[in-house]
Amino acid sequence: MTDFVTDRRSLLKGGATLLAAAATMSSEELLGYAKAWAQTSPWKPEAGAKINMLRWKRFVEAEDVAFMKIVDAFQKANNVTISVSNEAYDDVQPKASVAANTGQGLDMVWGLYSLPFLFPTKCTDMTDVADHLAKVGGGWTPSGEAYGKLNGKWIGIPVAATGGLVNYRISAMEKAGHKTFPKDLAGFADLVKAMNKNGTPGGMAIGHASGDANGWLHWALWAHGGNLIDKNNKVIINSPETAKALEYVKGLYENFTPGTASWNDSNNNKAFLADQLYLTVNGISIYVAAKKDAPKIAEDMNHAHLPPGVDGKIRELHLGFPILVYNFTKFPQTCKAFTAFLLEPAQFNPWIEAAQGYLSHFLKAYDANPIWTADPKNTPYRDVAATAMTPAGLAQMSEGAAAAIADFVVVDMFANYCTGREDLKTAMATAERSTKRIFR
Amino acid sequence: MSTVQTSMPVRTSAEEEVSSWSRLRTNRNFVALWFMMPAGAFLILFLAYPLGLGVWMSFTDARIGRSGAFIGLENYEWLWDDAIFWLSVFNTVLYTVVASAIKFAIGLYLALLLNRNMPFKAFIRSIVLIPFIVPTVLSAIAFWWIYDSQFSIISWSLTRLGLISHNIDFLGDPNSARASVIVANIWRGVPFVAITLLAGLQTVSPSLYEAATLDGATSWQRFRYITYPLLTPIIAVVMTFSVLFTFTDFQLIWALTRGGPVNATHLMATLSYQRGIISGRLGEGAAIATAMIPFLLVAIAISWFGMQRRKWQQGGNND
Numbered sequence: 001m002t003d004f005v006t007d008r009r010s011l012l013k014g015g016a017t018l019l020a021a022a023a024t025m026s027s028e029e030l031l032g033y034a035k036a037w038a039q040t041s042p043w044k045p046e047a048g049a050k051i052n053m054l055r056w057k058r059f060v061e062a063e064d065v066a067f068m069k070i071v072d073a074f075q076k077a078n079n080v081t082i083s084v085s086n087e088a089y090d091d092v093q094p095k096a097s098v099a100a101n102t103g104q105g106l107d108m109v110w111g112l113y114s115l116p117f118l119f120p121t122k123c124t125d126m127t128d129v130a131d132h133l134a135k136v137g138g139g140w141t142p143s144g145e146a147y148g149k150l151n152g153k154w155i156g157i158p159v160a161a162t163g164g165l166v167n168y169r170i171s172a173m174e175k176a177g178h179k180t181f182p183k184d185l186a187g188f189a190d191l192v193k194a195m196n197k198n199g200t201p202g203g204m205a206i207g208h209a210s211g212d213a214n215g216w217l218h219w220a221l222w223a224h225g226g227n228l229i230d231k232n233n234k235v236i237i238n239s240p241e242t243a244k245a246l247e248y249v250k251g252l253y254e255n256f257t258p259g260t261a262s263w264n265d266s267n268n269n270k271a272f273l274a275d276q277l278y279l280t281v282n283g284i285s286i287y288v289a290a291k292k293d294a295p296k297i298a299e300d301m302n303h304a305h306l307p308p309g310v311d312g313k314i315r316e317l318h319l320g321f322p323i324l325v326y327n328f329t330k331f332p333q334t335c336k337a338f339t340a341f342l343l344e345p346a347q348f349n350p351w352i353e354a355a356q357g358y359l360s361h362f363l364k365a366y367d368a369n370p371i372w373t374a375d376p377k378n379t380p381y382r383d384v385a386a387t388a389m390t391p392a393g394l395a396q397m398s399e400g401a402a403a404a405i406a407d408f409v410v411v412d413m414f415a416n417y418c419t420g421r422e423d424l425k426t427a428m429a430t431a432e433r434s435t436k437r438i439f440r
Numbered sequence: 441m442s443t444v445q446t447s448m449p450v451r452t453s454a455e456e457e458v459s460s461w462s463r464l465r466t467n468r469n470f471v472a473l474w475f476m477m478p479a480g481a482f483l484i485l486f487l488a489y490p491l492g493l494g495v496w497m498s499f500t501d502a503r504i505g506r507s508g509a510f511i512g513l514e515n516y517e518w519l520w521d522d523a524i525f526w527l528s529v530f531n532t533v534l535y536t537v538v539a540s541a542i543k544f545a546i547g548l549y550l551a552l553l554l555n556r557n558m559p560f561k562a563f564i565r566s567i568v569l570i571p572f573i574v575p576t577v578l579s580a581i582a583f584w585w586i587y588d589s590q591f592s593i594i595s596w597s598l599t600r601l602g603l604i605s606h607n608i609d610f611l612g613d614p615n616s617a618r619a620s621v622i623v624a625n626i627w628r629g630v631p632f633v634a635i636t637l638l639a640g641l642q643t644v645s646p647s648l649y650e651a652a653t654l655d656g657a658t659s660w661q662r663f664r665y666i667t668y669p670l671l672t673p674i675i676a677v678v679m680t681f682s683v684l685f686t687f688t689d690f691q692l693i694w695a696l697t698r699g700g701p702v703n704a705t706h707l708m709a710t711l712s713y714q715r716g717i718i719s720g721r722l723g724e725g726a727a728i729a730t731a732m733i734p735f736l737l738v739a740i741a742i743s744w745f746g747m748q749r750r751k752w753q754q755g756g757n758n759d
């Protein structure tokens with residue numbers, strides 16, 4: 001990240017020009033483009049189709065505006081109706097599940113995490129869309145395929161992911177004796193400890209925070225060679241590697257600011273922006289908010305990937321946003337056409353810029369988007385797809401893995417041990433028992 | 441209702457058919473049955489059927505999107521050995537007992553206070569209802585800020601007063617988290633108890649108090665031998681509802697802690713939702729929900745038993 005500082009000025013300049021060019025596509029131009037696209041599209045929307053789409057409620061307003069522009073252009077060009085309803089993060093999945101179970105109400109959902117894997121039998125095969133997008137988008141990253149494919153068939157299209165990366169205050173890190181962000185597990189633990197000693201503590205959620213807690217605790221597990229299941233879905237959580245991960249996390253937890261066991265996904269944002277927290281794992285949203293409301297914090301903060309594991313490889317769990325189309329929809333062609341249209345460069349580039357780094361892509365070509373280099377502090381988020389794993393870890397993403405993460409099996413294991421509710425062996429045994437049940 | 445003739449003249453069969461239909465038509469019970477049909481259908485469709493379906497689901501391995509196969513008691517056997525499930529049962533019972541008892545005590549005290557003559561009586565009574573009127577999720581969010589680990593107003597005030605040196609970890613420590621959610625529930629539930637008991641108090645005839653006062657009864661004796669016996673049927677109803685509401689509470693916990701930290705505040709209702717809907721295992725979630733039924737039946741039985749004792753209303757002894 002700091003490598004970019006030398007030519008930051010020129011990058012900013014170049015990036016800004018490109019940004020301006022992409023953002024200036026007016027509604028008419030977009031409509032014209034949409035019409036032309038509809039002519040060549042392999043999916044012909046059903047005449048007069050009416051689609052109900054549910055999506056997660058935006059975090060960055062500009063992203064939502066850009067998205068609705070895309071929806072609008074698609075509606076006009078194809079003479080169809082797409083009603084978009086927004087739900088808070090935590091409410092998307094229950095609603096999507098109810099629709100899947102009852103077979104009505106929604107045609108497509110833009111959800112979170114591994115949503116399609118909770119009910120794969122209710123998802124339309126999206127392989128044709130995925131193949132088309134691979135052609136126009138420079139191919140899928142391996143993590144993109146892992147998030148979309150079940151047994152060789154695409155059951156969802158991973159549109160983007162929110163990267164869960166380290167957000168830290170530069171001055172606090174330097175004061176703790178680290179000139180640059182640590183590159184290994186021991187260095188990271190030392191940083192957290194030293195920061196706490198200086199009265200500028202870090203903290204990561206260890207409560208039922210579906211995004212934050214799941215993200216960094218899975219990293220900790222994988223970094224030490226631990227895994228919930230092996231590649232054949234055999235439960236292997238009860239292992240010496242997991243024990244090491246538990247000890248490591250306990251060491252961090254003891255140096256966190258108090259209260260992280262009760263944190264949900266928003267606590268760390270609030271605390272960081274209030275000068276109460278100096279290191280955490282989060283999306284870019286803290287930085288985006290700080291640039292607007294607390295420029296001093298924005299100036300003094302930076303982002304980094306979590307350190308590599310014992311084998312030298314970085315494995316992180318990010319918050320994916322997949323689109324799925326139900327197999328009971330009356331308008332599958334319209335849903336597919338819209339999904340493909342959304343990820344087409346002409347739409348996707350301005351959209352990803354509007355999200356200001358909050359959303360990272362799974363299609364390789366979008367690495368070149370200027371948002372990632374316009375501000376070097378954004379750059380770590382460009383490589384989110386490269387370090388991303390699915391909650392299944394070594395195994396293929398599955399219904400079981402989706403259930404395990406939704407039930408906080410890994411988070412509870414760490415929390416049980418860190419808060420002293422269970423000893424090391426019991427914590428692992430409890431997680432093993434729950435996981436075996438899910439994968440029976 | 442209908443009068444039946446003991447002796448009837450002999451008739452031909454055709455005549456008999458016509459008359460039995462006309463008799464049925466004019467039978468008030470038969471007509472009443474039709475009038476009850478909408479209510480009955482409503483109950484069956486929206487209460488009995490979902491309940492039955494839920495119980496049936498608890499015997500299957502249904503997941504979201506798949507109806508699942510019958511697996512007998514397997515879900516229950518699993519739950520029997522599941523430490524988190526038993527923890528949620530313990531939490532639910534603790535939450536219900538402690539919160540209901542305190543709600544009753546405070547509610548009764550408030551009702552007795554509000555029953556006195558004072559200026560702005562109606563206004564004060566309506567103010568008491570506010571916690572009950574505010575949507576649960578809103579009050580839960582307010583409590584969430586009150587209990588925040590960094591920004592709690594309680595911690596802030598105490599720190600400013602110099603009483604504590606660092607913030608109180610309201611929701612991060614298992615026991616303080618339990619206490620915190622119970623306090624939030626009490627705050628919300630007291631008005632219901634208070635206002636309903638107040639309504640009961642208004643029905644007590646002042647002449648009884650007058651007579652007792654003339655006989656030299658102390659205020660405790662007046663409460664013990666007049667107010668309390670006459671209020672008992674209302675107390676039975678109020679406490680049943682209070683216990684039912686508390687036992688099945690969901691929103692408050694879900695908004696405040698999601699069952700955390702380390703499942704210390706998971707109630708059966710929240711665990712059932714987490715496993716059934718969020719994690720997609722409908723069968724297991726349904727089994728947890730079904731396991732709540734015996735507890736609820738006990739609560740209902742107590743109330744039914746209480747309401748049968750009509751003699752209480754006359755102040756007589758129980759038999």
